[in-house]
Amino acid sequence: MAFHYELRFAGIGGQGNMLAGAIIAEAAIFFENKYATQVPTYTSQVRGGPTKADIIISDEPIYFAESTHINFFLALDQRTYNLYKGDTLDGAIVLVDSGLVEVPDEDRAKWDVYEYPIIRTAKYEVGNVITANILSVGMTGELTQIMSLDNIFKAVEKRVPPAFLELNEKAFKMGVDIAKKLKAEKGK
Amino acid sequence: MSKAQIMNGNELVSEAAIAAGCRFYAGYPITPSSEIPEHLSKRMPEVGGVFVQFEDEIASCMAAVGASYAGYKSMTASSGPGISLKQEAIGLACMMELPLVVVNVMRGGPSTGLPTRVSQADLMQARWGTHGDHMIIAVAPETLLETYTETIRAFNMAEKYRTPVYILTDAVLAHLNGRVELPDPSTLEIIDRTQPSVPPEEYNPYDVERFGEVPPLPNKENFHDYRFHMTGLNKDKTGFPTVNKEAVEADEERMITKITGNIKDIESFEYYKMDDAQLVIFAYGTNAAAARVAVDEAREAGIKAGMFRPITVWPFPEKQVAEIGKNFDKMIVSEINLGQMLYEVERATKGNIEISTVLQAAGVPIRPQQILDKMKEVL
Numbered sequence: 001m002a003f004h005y006e007l008r009f010a011g012i013g014g015q016g017n018m019l020a021g022a023i024i025a026e027a028a029i030f031f032e033n034k035y036a037t038q039v040p041t042y043t044s045q046v047r048g049g050p051t052k053a054d055i056i057i058s059d060e061p062i063y064f065a066e067s068t069h070i071n072f073f074l075a076l077d078q079r080t081y082n083l084y085k086g087d088t089l090d091g092a093i094v095l096v097d098s099g100l101v102e103v104p105d106e107d108r109a110k111w112d113v114y115e116y117p118i119i120r121t122a123k124y125e126v127g128n129v130i131t132a133n134i135l136s137v138g139m140t141g142e143l144t145q146i147m148s149l150d151n152i153f154k155a156v157e158k159r160v161p162p163a164f165l166e167l168n169e170k171a172f173k174m175g176v177d178i179a180k181k182l183k184a185e186k187g188k
Numbered sequence: 189m190s191k192a193q194i195m196n197g198n199e200l201v202s203e204a205a206i207a208a209g210c211r212f213y214a215g216y217p218i219t220p221s222s223e224i225p226e227h228l229s230k231r232m233p234e235v236g237g238v239f240v241q242f243e244d245e246i247a248s249c250m251a252a253v254g255a256s257y258a259g260y261k262s263m264t265a266s267s268g269p270g271i272s273l274k275q276e277a278i279g280l281a282c283m284m285e286l287p288l289v290v291v292n293v294m295r296g297g298p299s300t301g302l303p304t305r306v307s308q309a310d311l312m313q314a315r316w317g318t319h320g321d322h323m324i325i326a327v328a329p330e331t332l333l334e335t336y337t338e339t340i341r342a343f344n345m346a347e348k349y350r351t352p353v354y355i356l357t358d359a360v361l362a363h364l365n366g367r368v369e370l371p372d373p374s375t376l377e378i379i380d381r382t383q384p385s386v387p388p389e390e391y392n393p394y395d396v397e398r399f400g401e402v403p404p405l406p407n408k409e410n411f412h413d414y415r416f417h418m419t420g421l422n423k424d425k426t427g428f429p430t431v432n433k434e435a436v437e438a439d440e441e442r443m444i445t446k447i448t449g450n451i452k453d454i455e456s457f458e459y460y461k462m463d464d465a466q467l468v469i470f471a472y473g474t475n476a477a478a479a480r481v482a483v484d485e486a487r488e489a490g491i492k493a494g495m496f497r498p499i500t501v502w503p504f505p506e507k508q509v510a511e512i513g514k515n516f517d518k519m520i521v522s523e524i525n526l527g528q529m530l531y532e533v534e535r536a537t538k539g540n541i542e543i544s545t546v547l548q549a550a551g552v553p554i555r556p557q558q559i560l561d562k563m564k565e566v567l
Contacts, residue, residue, distance in 0.1 A: 022194075022365060029194055029367045037366040044219070044303045063331070063477040065364050066553055 002059040005146050006067040010084040011076035014047035016133030021053025023137055027155035028057040032147050037065040050080045072144050075101050093143050114182050131171035138175020195368050197335045197361035198223035204339035205263050211237035212255035212262040214248040219303045220359040221293035224265040245270040249277035256286040259408030265291035268310050278352050279318035284418045287346035294358040296551045305551030306359040309525035314354045315502050323447040326354035326502035328473035332368045344379035350402055361474045381405045388414045395425040401446045456499040465494030470521045472498050482559035504532045513537030522546040
């Protein structure tokens with residue numbers, strides 16, 4: 001069976017989820033020689049509206065690019081979590097910001113749920129809230145294991161302004177370490 | 189072998205326009221088309237072209253028509269609300285017989301509708317948006333690569349037939365970032381308007397007796413040597429107004445037959461897995477991607493489905509659709525609107541085929557599963 005993986009990054013406008021999705025797709029295309037798509041959905045508001053980025057990675061050309069069978073779902077906002085969780089497959093990996101999203105018990109029963117205060121960590125431990133999306137990218141890479149972390153970071157390097165590279169590298173590595181810790185807590 | 193790149197539909201329209209020789213862009217930004225002016229505002233100066241953001245859509249489309257008159261390959265882009273405003277200028281280009289490429293990145297409507305969301309509800313606007321008897325060419329690409337190649341073809345047809353040509357994309361295709369490997373520019377067929385070979389004093393812009401049904405039109409290098417008149421009024425061969433019955437009638441008919449008479453050159457469509465199909469899906473543009481996935485999934489489930497996909501949507505592929513009506517039993521028409529090409533399909537198939545629909549005007553794409561469910565229902 002050819003490799004096919006669907007992700008959705010959901011949140012509110014301004015959190016950087018569209019860019020995070022683009023980085024994942026770019027890593028797959030440029031550094032893993034796969035097919036990938038990223039489709040953003042947003043509202044007319046510049047900031048504050050519900051947004052999602054659907055990312056599909058495949059060995060084969062992708063025609064329908066909306067994620068309809070989601071293997072990995074990231075949500076950084078309660079409203080968008082509720083709005084966009086519907087296409088998530090049973091057994092999928094779900095990552096949420098624990099400070100912003102409350103996961104109902106029936107969802108925990110269906111999905112492999114990881115919770116962490118992503119935005120707060122970016123703000124106080126990495127040192128800049130704008131790195132929350134790169135922290136998410138690091139966590140996504142470690143939790144999904146769909147690509148090498150080196151290749152994902154190469155895509156981060158390609159996108160991030162040089163002046164912010166060091167900061168984002170810190171965020172990325174912290175994201176990977178946090179995900180490893182969360183997995184270990186689950187015995188994975 | 190070209191290198192894999194990541195681009196979205198709006199960037200691909202822009203790059204293809206430049207590759208096709210477009211050197212004049214005028215527009216007014218509107219979601220979901222705004223990446224086209226954003227991209228071209230950077231690229232046009234790099235290639236020695238002109239980029240102008242005007243005060244509104246009416247002025248920008250008029251400027252694009254004017255630039256075409258002055259010999260430039262020109263383009264404008266917008267979405268439904270802006271395309272409504274451009275209709276007057278598009279009609280002027282029809283009457284003056286000037287090449288013009290109009291990109292409509294379709295979003296929900298009517299009026300300002302759903303600025304950031306997908307629709308295919310401007311198909312009939314493309315066909316009949318401007319007043320008066322006229323013919324129009326419109327293409328609707330399905331994929332990123334096809335967005336590039338169809339943009340090139342749109343410019344070629346505009347130049348060859350001296351006519352406005354629409355490129356109909358939508359909010360999904362516009363913002364879909366994906367892998368593309370662009371063709372080597374040296375392999376592209378680029379068509380330029382035929383140049384007059386007669387001395388300037390013998391040139392008339394509509395002299396069909398002398399030059400054939402699509403007379404030559406000076407390009408930007410030759411424009412200053414040739415003085416000629418054009419107007420929105422019905423015209424004689426010189427470009428000056430006439431109300432002569434025979435002249436007007438011949439002009440009106442030729443403006444249509446210069447396109448319908450060359451349909452073999454203009455038409456473009458795909459038969460996908462149709463040979464043994466029990467059921468035919470009619471779909472176009474991005475919605476054809478959903479239909480394609482539905483056809484593949486149906487076949488895995490033992491349903492012999494196929495798809496007919498017009499790529500040139502206007503003129504409508506009457507002959508092909510009529511044939512399908514005669515040779516197949518069931519058809520599903522699917523489009524991201526409440527039924528527009530459906531009218532054309534019904535007209536062309538003349539009741540010879542059982543037609544069902546998967547239509548949706550909700551600002552979100554139709555999913556392959558919806559088409560698959562309908563297939564199971566009708567079989």
